[in-house]
Amino acid sequence: MNDEVSMSQIDTNALLEGDNFYKSLLSKLPIALYTCDKDGHILFFNEAAVELWGRKPEPGKELWCGSWEIYRTDGALMPLEECPMAIALKEGRAVHGQEIVIRRPDGSKRRVMPSPQLVFDAAGKLVGAVNMLSDITERRIVEEKMAHLAAIVDSSDDAIISKTLDGVITSWNEAAERIFGYKAAEAIGCSITMLIPPDRQDEEPKIVERLKRGERVDHFETKRITKNGKILDVSLTISPVKARDGRIIGASKILRDITQQRETERIIRDGEKLFKEQLERVVEERTAELVRTNEDLERSNHELEQYAYIASHDLQEPLRKIQTFAELLKTNAHDEAAVENYYDKINVSAKRMASLIKDVLNYSRLSKSDNVFGQVDLNQVLQDVKNDFELMIEQKKAIISISPLPVIRGDLQQLRQLFGNLLSNALKFSNHPPEIDVQFSLIELPPRKDSESHIPVQYAQITFKDKGIGFDQKYADQVFVVFKRLNNRQFYSGTGIGLALCKRIVERHGGTISASSELGKGTTFTIQLPVD
Template sequence: MAATQGATRPIRLLIVEDMATDARLIQFLLDEAGRPIASDHVSSMQAAVHALADASYDLALLDLGLPDGFGLENIQRLKGLAPELAIIVMTGLDDEQTARSAQERGAQGYLVKGSVTDGHELLTHIEAALASSVGELEAGPGDSNLRLGIECNGEGVITGWGEDVEQVMGFSADRMLGQPMDCLIPAARRDEIALIDGRIRRGQSVREFETQRLHADGRERDVSLSVFPLSGADAGPAGSRTMIRDITELKRDRADAMQLAAIVESSQDVIIAITLDGIITHWNPGAQNILGYSAENTKGQPFTMLIPGERHRRAREMLEQARRGQPVTRFDGRMQRNDGSEVDVSISLTPVRDRDGGLVGAAIVASDITERKQAELALEREVAERTTANRELQATLDQLRDAQDQLVQAEKMASLGGLVAGVAHEINTPVGVGVTAASHLRIKLEDLQRAYAEGQLKRSQLDHFMENADQATHIVLSNLRRASELIQSFKQVAVDQSSSERRRFRLREYIDEILLSLKPRIKRSNVTVEVDCDPALELNSVPGAYSQIFTNLVLNSLLHGYEAQQTGCIRLRADIQGQTLVVDYRDDGQGMDAETLSRIFDPFFTTKRGSGGSGLGMHVVYNLITQKLRGKVRVESRPGQGMHLQMRLPIDLEQETTHG
């Protein structure tokens, strides 16, 4: 096992990292670790899968931001392929929640790039991960399972077909005996053949590997495989036995549970689960925000602790209704905070049943209605003060206009905030790599100075230092240049977004800078952006307005035009017709119906309320085009056919303003 290997055998290490400079730095540190380490480097998940099929590794250093990977799911995929493999995540993302999630999914360590500056320190993390890694049990199924699973000979031909497999896959034994095992594998899963065969040849098993196999009805079925080598008379395995389990319903339940958990955890309302005896079993962050209690202080306590004393009778009536399986519809009440104060809430209770329909508890949902109550009191005061209603109404209208102006300004600042987040994300990796390389060089310099001061400096030591210094300074310089280029590019866009000044600029170059600031958001989607614009096209206009327009258009398409993980393409084309700039912006997303299209520029109108939509993005776009830039805009869209927005703008805003 990886955790008990002797120090005489080199540690077999797989570096899964798409940035070549980061991988070189890791190997550079490993060379100084003081222990034999045999490392291989791959730059994608697909390459990692093939590497695990061809060889055995003790540990993988895994980057989460791979071009063909899915973040934390990479951990589960590698663990499914090689259960005995220890994994340390190395990423530029310094986030405690992500670190905890990585460990929950099977990682033995989580390191932020730039935090490890010495090879011995990195070796300490590696040895700790190997020590905590649980080795894979190599024993195969016993004799009691001879009629279960799929048995194959050394050539991969099916020689045994259990009744359990017939129930899962739909094929009879008569039909499958003598057939190659590969006939059950979908085309998209063919890369698993080499992996499984390679592990079986080495006498290793595959445990609870979630994948897909072809059912007799022609459709792909979600299954979990456990594959064990079968011993032969000669050395090495004579074949394999595959235990197969249908997990279609399990994956559906898992997805539903994850979606429900995400909804509960992200809800701003109080959501509490209780037993039929009224004991709290679940407490969401919304409950902590509104009531002040932490989950640790409430779980295991009676939910009546949240109800003011004069309302305990109503609470007991709610619990009795839950025991009878009857829901309690929403009503206005009060709940008690941790500090003893009370908050106005709208409460409902729903009985919770298990899969068989049995009552197992209840869910309480409470919304903070403090603002609503305050509004009701304000309305009552307004009715009582009828003689001053007209003056107060005018004041309210003025406040609403001010609020709208402030919200529009907030939308602009939110765009600038997104730019700042993009800067931080993009320069984090080169700066982190530079810090690591510089710190390592400093350590080596101190070693050299110490040897010189003690009169023990050798030429070989000086040569080794010069070689290290050359590599480290090259890494520092290349990464600092990379960070400098990013900062210079973002700087102009940031200045323009907060300014309304007019100047001359090249449109294509400016669009590229805007898209660079949006790169982190675009990268999280499966949508590409294509630009068709003459690099020499020059405008005399307000670049800040163009920045806000294109930023809002791209973010609007990503939020509203495409579902999660949906692939697509945004196309932006700009050319000159006389003294007019014509910009055609298209996406191939899900489009809009006629009602949505008719309200697309209305302030505060959004189809994604509560999911990131403010309802001001397209309103800001319309005002900038028609007022700030003195242009015209029209939009076309149909459901399932994407969206087309065309802008017609003057190429010289100064001349247009003078003539206008």
């Protein structure tokens, strides 16, 4: 306690006692200073304190500090009774190193380091305290900028090195350690020439001469050597460092390791021949693919010609009937029985034409639609199809057995249409209660001819068997032709497009469909769809 008094006992006591000489002297000091009595009432403050606070406190009434508001360095508001001066007087001890932030009435803030010092009388009794407020705002700003700059240098992927004009290394960042293998303690103080290969030592004097002229060296590509002797390809950017008076006193060097970039360029050059060979092979493959596409196009054109011929024939038939019966209606308008008969026939023909047009549109949409593939559970597909035909199944007293089916990638709606058409045919083409059996097995088949892989492909083989009217096996391929019918339309409804749709759907899924049948004993459709 006596040591604290001895530091400034005479002047602080005189100041607290109202000595005008000391007040006049201290009021002109450039550093902020104020005093409080033992209870914390502010007694005196100088002009620098008023400037720092941005206000004049009322002596004898305000406590602890004249700041408008006080904050901790973390931004939290500091209660006045917890400020350093208050702590010093309450706890009877000096407070050192507790930085605060003060806010002025105009909203501006300053960083301040208080130094509250206790004052005792001759008898050693506490009479008050004097507080000196050091404005460290500018210093903190500089420190933060320096810290930010240091963080940038340390976090850079490029080596950042400074040196004197004599080539002595003065700074060395973490990237330099990583690139060259020298720790900062090893490199600082050594000559920069330790990084230059023997056959390139003449580069340094030339670089120094340019720096002395105030020139900057941009993106100079050369080679440098690491601690373990590895030669690196590097790109250098070197700038002169100037003193306050403008003299050039050193250099700042940014070095980027471009070894990997150069290696990549070499690989590219070495790979040009291979690329050309691969390009030629790709061209050959694309040419072959184009040939296959042309073949597919020719096949499609043939199908369209066939389709157009049959469609025009089948569509003209109901249209001719409508025209014929319409003429008969006109000539027999007064015969009610004839009118009703002709009207019914026109209605039947119109419905058939509508059905034909609907199927034609379905076939056309299928040909143009994009594949929207996802994971499809065929068990759920068959269950949904059965639900759709629930009434017909009940009316025909059909017996349907289905083995567990796989999950495959496919278009859900198209697969529903596929199995819907097959179930519809099995129910329709039967003269007794239909018996339908659906079985699944996993098989392996050789890869397709247009595939680059030689690995066998797994397929889900699904057989759709019925005991219906069947057909002669020699017509097995014709059942998949658009509008081709092997049965009497008078007894069995339909447009002849259903199985053509089935074939198109299976092919769009990368599979195959075939039919085997015997007249009067039923038909088996075998579908093979890729599992993956």
